[in-house]
Amino acid sequence: MEETECMKNFKIIIEYDGTDFNGWQIQAAGRTVQGEIEKALFRMTRKPLRVAGSGRTDAGVHALAQVAAFRCETRLDAGAFFSGLNSLLPDDIAILSCKQVDDRFHPRFDATGKTYIYRIRNCAGPAAVGRNHFWHIRKPLDIGAMDAAMQHIIGTHDFKAFENTGSPRSHTVRTIYEASIAADASDMNCRSRDLPGEGMITIRITADGFLRYMVRNIVGTLVGVGLSKITPEEFAAIKENKDRGLASATAPPQGLFLQSVHYRF
């Protein structure tokens, strides 16, 4: 007797290089990560399945472990989807894992938090290798001042100053659990140079949720601190005053990586 098809819910963890994508979310035009995965699922199942992500990432933003899920009436198991998707998907998307999960699991509603990292290559000269994976800043950044400024965003705050105008959110209060900055002078791109202070800077922020462009707006303003245009205290005041107009320009997308999505179970 043939096994009957039953409704299954699959959780997938996805790594992608955002360089050649118009972001995560499927749209009328442009190549998207969700669109490519749904296309591959259609080839496997002949069913128009919808993939729900933990949230969007914008054009050019990368993910080391985005989480998504799809429901399907199928005889296929998680192993078959894992192999099938990886063989059908383009090189810039990798399915890191696929598991059948409780039918109630939803990657967005069940997420308790996310961690993003933002990479800045701080070196005086130009850059070629890895240029789609960092923001290149030529003037030396004061890491100590940036670190001092970041202390002001840890905790529960209204992050309206770091939201892009016109974002459709009911409220702008979020809780940042962790915000850190580290410089690595031993980074591959820096080791062969004699330039003092050169290094790869990694900013890491974990929060219960993020407003649109929140990480990139925080990083843009932090770089203002690093360049001594803004003091750490002024950075704190920008947050307090909830005025986007006072914050610096949004950091470019290519330095941003969704590192992980957190769930309670």
Next chain:
Amino acid sequence: MEETECMKNFKIIIEYDGTDFNGWQIQAAGRTVQGEIEKALFRMTRKPLRVAGSGRTDAGVHALAQVAAFRCETRLDAGAFFSGLNSLLPDDIAILSCKQVDDRFHPRFDATGKTYIYRIRNCAGPAAVGRNHFWHIRKPLDIGAMDAAMQHIIGTHDFKAFENTGSPRSHTVRTIYEASIAADASDMNCRSRDLPGEGMITIRITADGFLRYMVRNIVGTLVGVGLSKITPEEFAAIKENKDRGLASATAPPQGLFLQSVHYRF
């Protein structure tokens, strides 16, 4: 009175992402690093200048600090070439420095050695981010065994076993000054996973010179050691026997980076 044009010799240090190049050396067909630089120099000087590199790199191989030089009768100074080249060159080539040097300087004949690094991402799952900058090996590698094997290549040896057949070299003896292997589990691509043993492995080799494909052939065979297909003693015997047929397959180009070129002065 106008300054007269005089013959000058310029040394440039170049970073490039080899992904979209058919190697360093100019050829009849295909995009090359040398070709792009010569095109940019022609646009600046209206003269068909020849750029001499410290040596070739193959298609897909990167450079963090390739060294080259060109001679030109010009009023332009090094600063003008630095800025002009960087503004004319495509994003995947960056001129890190440009200096006027002694007329006798030649990047290939004066080089006393080179350092290459080879990066291996060792993780069970698939990979997307940075995939053009490492060799992805899914089975766990025994770093200790690879390290033991590498001790056998340090010093002056005949490296015929690691040369590709048909390479036009007068002799195959080279001196390796340094050969090391290091694993970094804190690499960005590895931090978000729970897979044990996952990490970015960096092999670094400094020698007075390299035969064609020498690093990639050494790395390919070292990976055989890491996978326990070859013992470190067998690795040593392969080198001693000077038989390319015993060595493993050539490692792919995208993990290889010319890190620096050494000069006496």
